[in-house]
Amino acid sequence: MKTSKLFKEFFESEKSSGIILIFCTLLSLYITNSEWGNAYHHLWRTEVLGHALEHWINDGLMTIFFLLVGLELEREIYIGELSRIKEASFPIIAALGGMVVPVIIYTIFNYGTSTISGSAIPMSTDIAFALGILSLLGNKVPLSLKIFLTALAVIDDLGAIVIIGTFYSSGLDWTNLFLSLGTFALLGGLNFAKVRSIPLYLIGGVAMWYFMGKSGVHPTITGVLLAFAIPFDQGDQQSISTKIQHFLHKPVSFGILPIFALANTAIILNTDTTSKLLETYSLGIFTGLSLGKPIGIFLFCFIASSLGISKIPKDLSWASIVGVGFLGGIGFTMSIFITNLSFNQESIVDVSKFSILLASLVSAIIGFSMLSRTLKK
Secondary structure (H helix, E strand, O other): OOOOHHHHHHHHHHHHHHHHHHHHHHHHHHHHOOOOHHHHHHHOOOEEOOEEHHHHHHHHHHHHHHHHHHHHHHHHHHOOOOOOHHHHHHHHHHHHHHHHHHHHHHHHHHOOOHHHHHOOHHHOOOHHHHHHHHHOOHHHOOHHHHHHHHHHHHHHHHHHHHHHHHHOOOOOOHHHHHHHHHHHHHHHHHHHOOOOOHHHHHHHHHHHHHHHHHHOOOOOHHHHHHHHHOOOOOOOOOOHHHHHHHHHHHHHHHHHHHHHHHHHOOOOOOHHHHHOOOOHHHHHHHHHHHHHHHHHHHHHHHHHHHOOOOOOOOOOOHHHHHHHHHHOOOOHHHHHHHHHHHOOOHHHHHHHHHHHHHHHHHHHHHHHHHHHHHOOO
């Protein structure tokens, strides 16, 4: 099976980023629960230009992360694993199961409660963390399994982006929304007219981001919109899309995501936090990620394969699909991001984040152990 240089670069950067994310998370938890905890906690709430530093990270820097996700999704759709229906159907169906079942599990736990707003928290897979754990298995991992996990996680992110744009928007300001979408349409027109100026598209992206934030729709959505407005052409080295994607890989993997991890895992671990792990929202998150993900991924894939809708790659086994399903339970980045949008009460946010970390840890250990036993050198 052939892979592009860009995919290899993406995989290498994401797996390295996953290891750094683990370190940053542990460091953040340590500092938060040390004598420097208060100062560290207040650091992220320092006001810069009228907003907390944490706000600029979550609404600003993460837009760049979404831009990279959008560019990768665009590449997969045009010339990658999602460009051929037969090959794309398997990870698409897997991702669908990995989104639907966790949401159902969370909803069962929280139906009729105020925390039902967190239903989307356990639906996403963290690409960096999941690939980071998979990379620890070295040359035992077949290329088709790497591609399957990457495609699954990218589709997961797309699903999360749709959910964020649809359900996590405040009261809409239609004028600003029109201005943002109008800018997007203008950039699309420039693309159609063969205009190939990177600064022009980036300036337009900033304008889209500003108006989208003012409209009430979460501004990070503009990252994905901008990705599809940027010219892809043939996807070769001269493509603007490819150039921007190359440029963003390392800053996002080794800068933006680690900063996001440091800012969003400042969780105080005390008896108050641990005592709430049996709350319905915490159980919904933990169960949705650690059990809902592998069950949904395996179940949907097995049913689709049995019905002849899609076909499991020849060099993969059902045991390896279950193992990857557990790695899919590593939520982290997108799950924490949706947590921030779902709840206003700080104690609920902290417990939810801790539940995500626990579920991700359990999922990583089980997934790694299963794949270590089932994959051959």
